[in-house]
Amino acid sequence: MKVPPEETGSVPAGGNFWVYPPMEPRLIAEEPSWLVVYKPPRTHTAPGARAVFGQTGPVGLGDPGGQTAQAGLDKTLLDWVLSRFPEAGAIRGRREGEGGLLHRLDFETQGLVLIARTQEAFDDLAAQQRRGLFLKEYEAVSGGPGERLPGFPPAPVWSSGGSGPPAIVSAFRAYGEGRKAVRPSPVPPGAAAVSGGGTLYRTEILSVTEGEDAYFFRPRISAGFRHQIRCHLAWIGRPLLNDPLYGGRSVPGFLALRAWRFEFTQPGTGERREYRLPRSAGPDYPRSIENYPFPG
Secondary structure, eight states: OBOOTTGGGSSOOSSOTTTSOOOSOEEEEEOSSEEEEEEOSSOOSSTTSOOBOOOOSOOOTTSSSGGGGSSOOBOOHHHHHHHHOGGGGGSOOSSTTOTTBOOOOOTTOEEEEEEESSHHHHHHHHHHHHTTOOEEEEEEEEOSSOOOOTTOOSOOOOBOTTSSSOEEEEEEEEESGGGOEEEEEOOOTTOSSBTTTBOOEEEEEEEEEEOSSOEEEEEEESSOOTTHHHHHHHHTTOOBTTOGGGTOOOOSSSOSEEEEEEEEEOTTTOOEEEEEOOOOOGGGHHHHGGGOOOOO
16 A cells, blocks of 8 residues: 655644644645645535635634634635646536535544546546445544433444444434434344435444543544534444534534545556545543643
């Protein structure tokens, strides 16, 4: 598996990414057929909703407006990419106006996004996604058991299905005022699909590290649904820090969810490619924020 050495240096290493992450997009890797880009938190991936780049410090999620009203460029991540790589906008993608965008991150989530620059690469990579060959790994921090929220079925029993890491599996349904949240639809044992043709989504748990006040998870997904990891971890009683929508407690900083690594097969060669960000502060996050050097 090839990992180009310059990729991990594109977003500065060190520091606490949960409290003070980079607040502007960064180009992580530029290849003839694709781009890897870092998406900051509180930024929309694609048009349909807008966010402002240029924040200068951490924002408490209890104040959704926060510093997003500061002067900045009113663009989504995809707008930023297409202003620099317009060929990615000519791709016949999944939705009109999305071009070579292969996947999204939630507004609050930071991390890596893959964008195709050619139609051939997009078609190949999209087919890999359908076959479960595009693997995305996250870092997530939970503050421990949260409030039991309405609409959740009984907590699932983690299952590895006989091989591989344990996983949380469900379909999803929109929930709540404005359908802003989602809730899992549990899966009967051995079922391949749920009634009504719902798609099953699998969140694998590669590891869990317990700190003094937190649990540090490494989830992995292939196919993804809106709020999938956030909802699945809340379902097992471990909502993420700074995620009030799913019962997580608030601390200084941003939503504790970061798409830090992914891998796929290079179109045309069959070689597995991997891209990653530097690792975060890990389970020490809640203890380290008190001494973190906030700017200004």
